[in-house]
Amino acid sequence: MWRRDLAERLRCEFALIRYVPDVVKGEFTNIGVVLRGEDAIAEVRFTRDWSRVRCLDPGADVEMLESLETEIAERLRGGDVGAVKPVLTVLEDSLSNSVQMSEMRGTLAESLPAEMDALMRLYVEPLKVAERARRLSGRAAIVGQMREQFERAGVWRLMRKRIRAADYTQAGDPLRLDCGYRNGVVKMFQAVSLDADVEGAKGLAYSAEALREGVKRTELLEMELTAIVEPISVVGDEEQYRFGVRAMERESIRVMTVGDLERIAATARRELRV
Incomplete structure (x- = not known):
């Protein structure tokens, strides 16, 4: 080499x-x-x-x-x-x-x-x-893969991290969105494990409308919220998985898998002009 x-x-x-x-x-x-x-x-x-x-x-x-x-x-x-x-x-x-x-x-x-x-x-x-990272599962594994792909694309340092939902919804809201950026719209990304804890999908779906309204009110922009999940092939309960996807999609949350992260990161790189 x-x-x-x-x-x-x-x-x-x-x-x-x-x-x-x-x-x-x-x-x-x-x-x-x-x-x-x-x-x-x-x-x-x-x-x-x-x-x-x-x-x-x-x-x-x-x-x-x-x-x-x-x-x-x-x-x-x-x-x-x-x-x-x-x-x-x-x-x-x-x-x-x-x-x-x-x-x-x-x-x-x-x-x-x-x-x-x-x-x-x-x-x-x-x-x-590295060996421990490979053993990570659930949301932690998805978050790690998100960060890795955004870092490879050179955009991680330009993104907001751990975005407080309370800034857009109401005081006391404990939700934090993993990362996001602005490009004519506010794009936010949240890791959601449908294998380990489908409650995360329900919680994100519950918060989506208030988040969208809050972003429009405070930043005068539309919000695009994306949930990153495991592929269905790796989960143990397909019925639970499909329930989580439907719950989020009903609230206009775009649901993508970790297999889409490279493409998502490439889009961020282009939109942020890196």
Whole structure:
């Protein structure tokens, strides 16, 4: 396989994002990487497996940590890796210094995506994370495949994540949509497992009308809601599967399978002009 020699490789800098639940003890685990190339393009990626964080701190607010990745990514869109420090500084009081960033280090890369993958494997991901990921099932597996395809298409960093339904429906609504973007309409995507928990399909169907009305009221745009489900061939109860699909389609939710994700991601790439 052709590879760049050292003279041709890209000069990059990276820093590690760490979770430090007890600053006095100084124990930490790496949860993410910030990577910047010579052209000042910077990206951030957090782990998808929070087992080491939960082992270190059973009470860790994983939802907050996931949202922090989105906030840092927003700051990095301007290409300023130095913007990460202010983000963490702003959150310092509420986090009690539990999230920190290491000093920047130099590295040589074949490409930014390849280097990000390598750094995540080397410094962040737990051992045998790939084997565990393959064993994931239900909604977690679908979410992982969604993110993977959007990352491959280069659009994940441009998308909103964990979108609060309460911003469009009513206070107290616990629903969060996995991801979405705007392109003349508001497109939202939600992983729904029809094998493990058909209640998720019923809940999304129940919320669809209020979401649609709320988006139109607050953003003056129509909403296109897509549910990503397993293919029927892998589920144990086909009757339950068909019930879930019908429940969502009755509320004008587009239902697609994980097999459609590559095409969905390609459409997002084209619409977001990546």
